[in-house]
Amino acid sequence: MRTPMVVANWKMHGRLAEARELAQAVRDGLKRPRGVEVAICPPFTALAAVAEVLAGSPLMLGAQNCHWEESGAFTGEVSPAMLAELGCRLVVLGHSERRHISRETDEEISRKVAAALRHRLQPVLCVGETAEERRQGLTFTVVEGQLRAGLAGLPAEDLVRCTIAYEPVWAIGTGLTATPSQAAEVHGYLRGLLSELGSKESAQAVRILYGGSVKPDNAGLFSQEPEIDGALVGGASLQAASFITIAKKSAAKSGASKE
Numbered sequence: 001m002r003t004p005m006v007v008a009n010w011k012m013h014g015r016l017a018e019a020r021e022l023a024q025a026v027r028d029g030l031k032r033p034r035g036v037e038v039a040i041c042p043p044f045t046a047l048a049a050v051a052e053v054l055a056g057s058p059l060m061l062g063a064q065n066c067h068w069e070e071s072g073a074f075t076g077e078v079s080p081a082m083l084a085e086l087g088c089r090l091v092v093l094g095h096s097e098r099r100h101i102s103r104e105t106d107e108e109i110s111r112k113v114a115a116a117l118r119h120r121l122q123p124v125l126c127v128g129e130t131a132e133e134r135r136q137g138l139t140f141t142v143v144e145g146q147l148r149a150g151l152a153g154l155p156a157e158d159l160v161r162c163t164i165a166y167e168p169v170w171a172i173g174t175g176l177t178a179t180p181s182q183a184a185e186v187h188g189y190l191r192g193l194l195s196e197l198g199s200k201e202s203a204q205a206v207r208i209l210y211g212g213s214v215k216p217d218n219a220g221l222f223s224q225e226p227e228i229d230g231a232l233v234g235g236a237s238l239q240a241a242s243f244i245t246i247a248k249k250s251a252a253k254s255g256a257s258k259e
């Protein structure tokens, strides 16, 4: 029912020549990915160049953020319509670096999710607790708040068009990872909440990715967990060989989907 997905988040890396080269290498290494969907999210400035490289390949183009308005006096912002026009199929929203560094609020993230859906972009809504919140036993409270707020007001039929990424903040870019069972526990909790927000069937259709220092040597462990439907990959997506290995290790066995 759920084909795993692996999403490369290049963050603020990749001038044009590097972006083209990296996208070409990933495209060539994943000509016909089986049992996994693959997306690349370069910085805004490289979207058009990477779109050209990915044209005709099964790899999807995504963005790392968007605004909630169509157009207007929002200096420095990029609208979902602009991303859709460039060929983006998905957009990462509520990444912890935007929540913590750019001080994005749950309310803003929720508006972005709704706006992305209006433009047929698949939102990849990120949720995750800090180390201190985990230490205080607040992991479930925090991710529940972020999930409920991020999806607030969406009709049930729109829930299935969203992807969730559980990204514990303490694991992003640190080399620390949640254990597959720690991650699976949170994923199971999130799926329970999705059932409440929509229905059991719609919750079963929503992909929940894990993100946080996923590397070629641990990707296979996460993919063995039935509740983990792929990965959001930061640092390791900047090396084509690493990202290709992660994508292959995240594929459902025998090309089948997860239930």
Ligand code: PEP
Pocket (backbone or CB within 6 Å): 009, 011, 095, 167, 171, 172, 173, 174, 175, 211, 212, 213, 214, 232, 233, 234, 235, 236
């Ligand atoms: C991320 O940026 O979403 C991420 C998970 O980064 P990293 O893989 O480097 O931890």
